[in-house]
Amino acid sequence: MRAARIFILDLQELGLLEKVNMVKITLYGSLAATGKGHHTPQAILLGLEGSDPETIDTGTIPSRYDSIRTEKTLILGGKHRITYDMDRDMLWRFDQVLKTHPNGMRFSVFDQTGDLLATNEYFSVGGGFVVNDKTKVDENLFYKGVDKSIVHGARLHQSHMSEPGDAQQPKGSPHPPYPFTSGDSLLALTKRHNMTIAQIVYDNEQYFGLSDDDIHEKLMRIWGVMDGCIRQGVTTSEKTLPGRLGLRRRAPMLYRRLMRGFYPGLSTPHLSAIEGGSQPAGSIEAPNGDQDGNGNENGKSGSAKALTRATRVVGALDHAMLPMPPRKTVIPAMDFLSCYAIAVNEVNASGGRIVTSPTNGAAGVIPAVLKYIIEFVSDDPEKSVKTFLLTASAVGMLFKRGSTISAAEGGCQAEVGVACSMAAAGFAACMGASPETVLQAAEIGIEHNLGLTCDPIDGLVQVPCIERNSLGAVKAITAAQISMASDGVYSVTLDEAIEAMRLTAADMSVKYKETSLSGLATTVKIPLTVPAC
Structure with missing residues (x-):
């Protein structure tokens, strides 16, 4: 969800969001292998709609996800509506692992003529941290903010190799x-x-x-x-x-x-x-x-009900080796x-x-x-x-x-x-x-x-x-x-x-x-x- 929201914010910053006509999502490796059981599709689609994992009303997730699938529409960033077909636009590459990390995903958006507007790869490396080629390693180590403009500069530039x-x-x-x-x-x-x-x-x-x-x-x-x-x-x-x-x-x-x-x-x-x-x-x-x-x-007191419950002993009571009592x-x-x-x-x-x-x-x-x-x-x-x-x-x-x-x-x-x-x-x-x-x-x-x-x-x-x-x-x-x-x-x-x-x-x-x-x-x-x- 965080990765998808970062992608949408980047599109907004570049002035490309309103030009998007179609989005393609490709899941790779482990993310594809266990994605359905891990609710990955729900997370990504609601992230593309602008939701954040820390603030989203979790009770609305099932209904919103069902609505996206049945109505085949996606509201990018909560403001730009496009057609989205789950079966066509989400691809599962179980057999391919991107080199940066096994939990890889690629987002690509296209305009009305089918031309590629933008694409980026993101990797979920655990703990809610998201990295890509742009963020490199140090940034990942020190913060997981969605909006880079409000992150303390030292979190972006400090090196982890200092003595x-x-x-x-x-x-x-x-x-x-x-x-x-x-x-x-x-x-x-x-x-x-x-x-x-x-x-x-x-x-x-x-x-x-x-x-x-x-x-x-x-x-x-x-x-x-x-x-x-x-x-x-x-x-x-x-x-x-x-x-x-x-x-x-x-x-x-x-x-x-x-x-x-x-x-x-x-x-x-x-x-x-x-x-x-x-x-x-x-x-x-x-x-x-x-x-x-x-x-x-059911009209019966707890103590009265307890008195009618028989104690169950596992094992034969007429054996030379008596079972242990409960x-x-x-x-x-x-x-x-x-x-x-x-x-x-x-x-x-x-x-x-x-x-x-x-x-x-x-x-x-x-x-x-x-x-x-x-x-x-x-x-x-x-x-x-x-x-x-x-x-x-x-x-x-x-x-x-x-x-x-x-x-x-x-x-x-x-x-x-x-x-x-x-x-x-x-x-x-x-x-x-x-x-x-x-x-x-x-x-x-x-x-x-x-x-x-x-x-x-x-x-x-x-x-x-x-x-x-x-x-x-x-x-x-x-x-x-x-x-x-x-x-x-x-x-x-x-x-x-x-x-x-x-x-x-x-x-x-x-x-x-x-x-x-x-x-x-x-x-x-x-x-x-x-x-x-």
């Missing part, structure tokens, strides 16, 4: 005050200036003209979208996810099970009531029409963690708004771990949010520079693996760990995801993606706990792990890089009919 770790850069320098290109250089900065990783990143952000209030507002906005996504995922009334798999949503069910007993007689409280939402304290909204708000279901397997904190990660990725799979952290396919790990910190650990939520996000972003940037955050380049180790590493670092930082321990948490987080493949069934970001986010969140906290218990004793640095990931990605077969050409994508048979809810 970090020196004394603080003087005012007016072409670089932020604390540039770093590796885990070692970042650690050196924290020691030299007696600063945390979050403080280093914070001061670098101020270099781009952001005030304390700006940074606070932007970080809390990111967390607000994450938190709202969790809320949407656990309270939705939708039963299944879109697509041929007919996959049942699990987050609402998991959340109801976890919240059972928080208030006696209430088995399905809404998230807004638990978290102090807009409803009056103590009030609860009857979900899905099943309950009357007092915990009664036991409670709920570990509340960890179960909440998994529930939240699943909730975010179910919202993503249904086309809702999420935060690329670092990517859409891995969007559940960081929100889940941060929510876990706020609910079960933190005494100062706002401070935890800022510390977590600033620390995690530093680690994510190291992966983006040193390897990749794109599954099309590196498999799922580049998505869930990197998210796990980022979340582990953020968790350790919020627990007061030293910068060295924080980076060790990040190293453990990625080390045990090396080689993780990306093989989504039917190209949908559902199986194994959703569960994989849940496991990534659990592994992130485990990685942080191990690092904090290791007392500075370790054998592998974060830089070494990032380089190992880069080499692993280079050696990995293209079949396991978001193409759905092998693995679960080929061994699991898709049912011809969608199963009932």
Whole structure:
């Protein structure tokens, strides 16, 4: 969507938009192989109509997309109407990969006589970043703004090859005050200036003209979208996810099970009531029409219904080796963690708004771990949010520079693996760990995801993606706990792990890089009919 909008803005700037009579869209490589399951056509077409992923009303996407297809019209930039035939004007080149990146797309526009007006190629390299030949590499590393005219000049022109770790850069320098290109250089900065990783990143952000209030507002906005996504995922009334798999949503069910007993007689409280939402304290909204708000279901009290439910034991009761009795397997904190990660990725799979952290396919790990910190650990939520996000972003940037955050380049180790590493670092930082321990948490987080493949069934970001986010969140906290218990004793640095990931990605077969050409994508048979809810 961002790439398409950039293309439209460039046409407007060149005075060509009103001359366009036809647009051709060609998708290449991984983008073509999994594009339909990833909602790529919807994103591109609405981007051509001028929409932006951060502000679009996600509830309007299905109807707008259907309208474009049925009416065969496209309103470029929201102002210039042309004829658009999906079957004729969107081309899928599964067999061809453009040299810059596997996620490539080409936009071409023609006038009424059929003459080519303009064409450009764009590459989606992960995390919402878009590059092309014009932007080159440095611009991609430091910003993802759509309108280049409002981007701080230093983000466009700074080089990532500068020597970090020196004394603080003087005012007016072409670089932020604390540039770093590796885990070692970042650690050196924290020691030299007696600063945390979050403080280093914070001061670098101020270099781009952001005030304390700006940074606070932007970080809390990111967390607000994450938190709202969790809320949407656990309270939705939708039963299944879109697509041929007919996959049942699990987050609402998991959340109801976890919240059972928080208030006696209430088995399905809404998230807004638990978290102090807009409803009056103590009030609860009857979900899905099943309950009357007092915990009664179909005229029968919750406790009475529970008494009639038989306990199921797996195994023969008349055997010499008696089966084990059922036991409670709920570990509340960890179960909440998994529930939240699943909730975010179910919202993503249904086309809702999420935060690329670092990517859409891995969007559940960081929100889940941060929510876990706020609910079960933190005494100062706002401070935890800022510390977590600033620390995690530093680690994510190291992966983006040193390897990749794109599954099309590196498999799922580049998505869930990197998210796990980022979340582990953020968790350790919020627990007061030293910068060295924080980076060790990040190293453990990625080390045990090396080689993780990306093989989504039917190209949908559902199986194994959703569960994989849940496991990534659990592994992130485990990685942080191990690092904090290791007392500075370790054998592998974060830089070494990032380089190992880069080499692993280079050696990995293209079949396991978001193409759905092998693995679960080929061994699991898709049912011809969608199963009932």
